[in-house]
Amino acid sequence: MSAGLFALFDDVAALVRLTTASLDDVAGAAGRASAKAAGVVVDDAAVTPRYVQGLEPKRELSIIGRIARGSLINKIAIILPLALLLSQFAPWLLTPILMLGGCYLAYEGAEKVWEKITGHEEAAEEREEDAASDPAEREKKVVSSAVRTDFILSAEIMVIALNEVASEGLVSRAIILAVVALAITALVYGVVALIVKMDDVGLALAKRDAGAISTFGRGLVKAMPIVLATLSNVGIVAMLWVGGHILLVGVDELGFHPVYEFVHHLEELVGGGFLGWLVNTLASAIIGAVVGGIILAVAHVIPWPRRKAAHA
Template identity: 45%
Template sequence: MASGFFALLDDISALVKASAASMDDVPTQVAKTTGKVSGIVIDDTAVTPKYVVGLDASRELSIIYQIAKKSLINKLLILSPAALLLGYFAPWAITPILMLGGAYLCFEGYEKVHSMFSKHHDKQDESEPAEVITPEELEKKRVAGAVRTDIILSAEIIAIAYSQVTGQPILNQIAVMLAVAVFITLAVYGFVGLIVKMDDIGVHLAQDKYPPGIQKFGRNIVKFMPSFLNILSYVGTAAMLWVGAEIIAHGIPFTNHLLHNLEHALAEMPLVAWFAKALACGVGGLILGFVIDKIITLSKKALPLKTASATASDD
């Protein structure tokens, strides 16, 4: 009986050691996953600051905090459990869902490009009454828009994280995905918060209590930040098109094969390969966004006609 008891202890000890060894690999897996999603992290960082442009400077950090909090909640309580459940019960559904999110990013990116360059944009603004909206309503609208975009980028991050731990023990999967969710959220929105407050930092450094060199540096920051934020808004729009199209391309074997061939052909010039891939995805995303926009426009025009026809037949 004693020998059976000690055998049981040996089994428990072996199980604990195996679990510990497995959990020791979690930091390595987190680092590997973070590297894989670095492109999406950059896109997320570029997209977010535009949501606070034009709002009260005293509310900037509060808005970033609201977006970050909802982003983390979505990753921890919705996206990570959903990825684990889908990966177990319906792994085939992950790619189509991500592709739908990619299509939304392409559509939103196209809408922003269209609003920037449409010749009729200003004329429409002159003929139509301006929308009256309070600062509080505008803030809620901006936060909601940022969260919608973030949840798609977050879903791609979580999907990539899950792909790195497929086949690992369930505790490893949970630990890696939660660690990636927390680390990336803190990194992205911490850096975004720094970006949007750089002008305040510049004003502080420009005070007379600092040496002339620091004052000049502070004034240069203040002068540079409006242009930087404007450039970043364009980068964010381009990122939507790029990431959205790349998500869809990876879900279609033919286009995924083309992207791999493009990277392989330019393998000796990594920077050129990256730019060519980003450009191809950006142009593809813009075209796809245009197509989706036209489909939505035609659907809206057709819907009133169908409603009118149904009403006439009832009469």
């Protein structure tokens, strides 16, 4: 009997060692997948702060929390199971679906650029405020818009992570993607919350006794509106370059190689590294602007018969 008990202990110890090794493998794979998606994580963090600009400061963290919750639901409840199912049964569909999302991002970015160029941005904001004079309704619209944009960025993050761990088993892939989703959501929205509330930190420091800390706090308060305005513009450009990059990679994966090869050749000409990344980003932004501009023209600029009738 004692021999059987010791055998049981050996089996339990072996199972614990196996589980620990599996957890180490999952953690390592999740780390690799997260690192691979780091570029889109930066884009996500750049895009989000623009949605809370102009809202009441006391509501900023609450709204960021709601967007983060929506982002996590996007990743865990929708994108993760869908990506796993498609990767298991119809992997050829992942790229076209992601490209549709890229087109949406390109359109969103092109629309914001068009509003800035034509001076319609303020008018659009006024219409939104009139349509949602109730603060709660306006917050709902802001969160809804941010979560829609986040869905596309989250999809790219999850697909990049999935490609990195494609050789793992189905259960391991699911666990790894769930870890990536939790870690990246916490990172992105933690950074966004820090950026958005940095002016409050500066104000608190500025109220201290005169000295270097107080001076730094006043400088922070003065700098943050400029930083947030810059981030808002960077967020618009990020929509274009992420959307364009999805399309650039997508057409290559679907078998049309000339555009991707041309961009890759330009990257090699400048020696790769940061300059190579810059070339790729610029090319992606141009592609995003062109595709987004075409969709924008089709959706808004071309005078469709129904629109003519509406204005008649």
